[in-house]
Amino acid sequence: MKESLDFSFELHAHQGRARFALLQVTLGFALGGGLILLGLVAMSIVSIVGRKLFSMPVRGDMELMEVGASVAIAAFLPLCELRGTHIKVDALTGWLPQGIRTGLDGIAHVLCCAVAWILAWRTSLQMVDNHAFGDATTLLSIPLWIPLMLIVPSLVLLGMCALARAYEVLGLGGRS
Template sequence: MNEAHPTGMDPSTLSLPSRLHRLLEPVCRGFSLAGGLVLVALIIMSLISLVGRKLFATPIRGDMELMEMGAAIAIAAFLPLCELHGRHIKADAFTLWAPARVNRRLDIFAHLLMLLAASLLLWRTFLQMQDNMEYGDVSTLLSVPMWIPMMLLLPSLLLLALAALARILDLLKIGREETAAAAQQGVQA
């Protein structure tokens, strides 16, 4: 299946992704799989709690707290792989007419914004985790120290920032290759 590349180029003519992209690929896949396992565990816990509540009037204590914490951790684990492959939702209705070069520049800008957002989230989550450790914040029902789920978010946010950087490097590399190819065609003409 010959799928169109987001830049409009023929995928068979593209060079390999950046070294950072190749390094991050298995790590992002591992995080995504771990996030999937967390979601499966949450679904099982939710089913057990639901059955316990309906049949025996004994749900799992703090199931909603665990669901909230686990879902946040799982979702954060999925984001780096989405970013690395540029598979986030795009509103490209206004840029379908634009040349590949313009779309690539817009993509680079969007990934720069993602890099900034991921970096800010990483920084602020780290500071919040430190505050929670210092003040001993715990969840209401289970008394889970709140710094623990925040600490588990940090690797995913760091990986998200690195994935955004890898995406930017890939798009810049494609731009350089297109420029070099255009210059080569100009020399041959």
């Protein structure tokens, strides 16, 4: 079954102000993640060229790539959830009636919300521990609590987006 994806970002008639605000925040997070990835690509190119031509790579380029990519990837997740573009495996449920599939989708979004908020909680606890113990990366000594601090808001936002999707999928919002 082929689904058409709507990549337009305008406010649809059935969306309220809260949904629109949530969409704008998630777009901001995704754009921030994209900028981080563009910076990482530029740094990687400089490092590769420096390594090959001048025997001078960017020091700690792999650490920067790991830290930056983790923050960027977390920033993309809320938009994927809010737009309903996460990968969905419906091979086992394709034969079920539409009402049951809709209910299962709603349950999946609620579970995604719970998991996102549990991850946000546990990541914030890890951030506090890393700050207290002074954990840092090996080469550049980047304090590990900093990227964790940047990931937590993305996880909280992911939970909010999953809750909004559950609300939408289960038809609890009605139409205005």
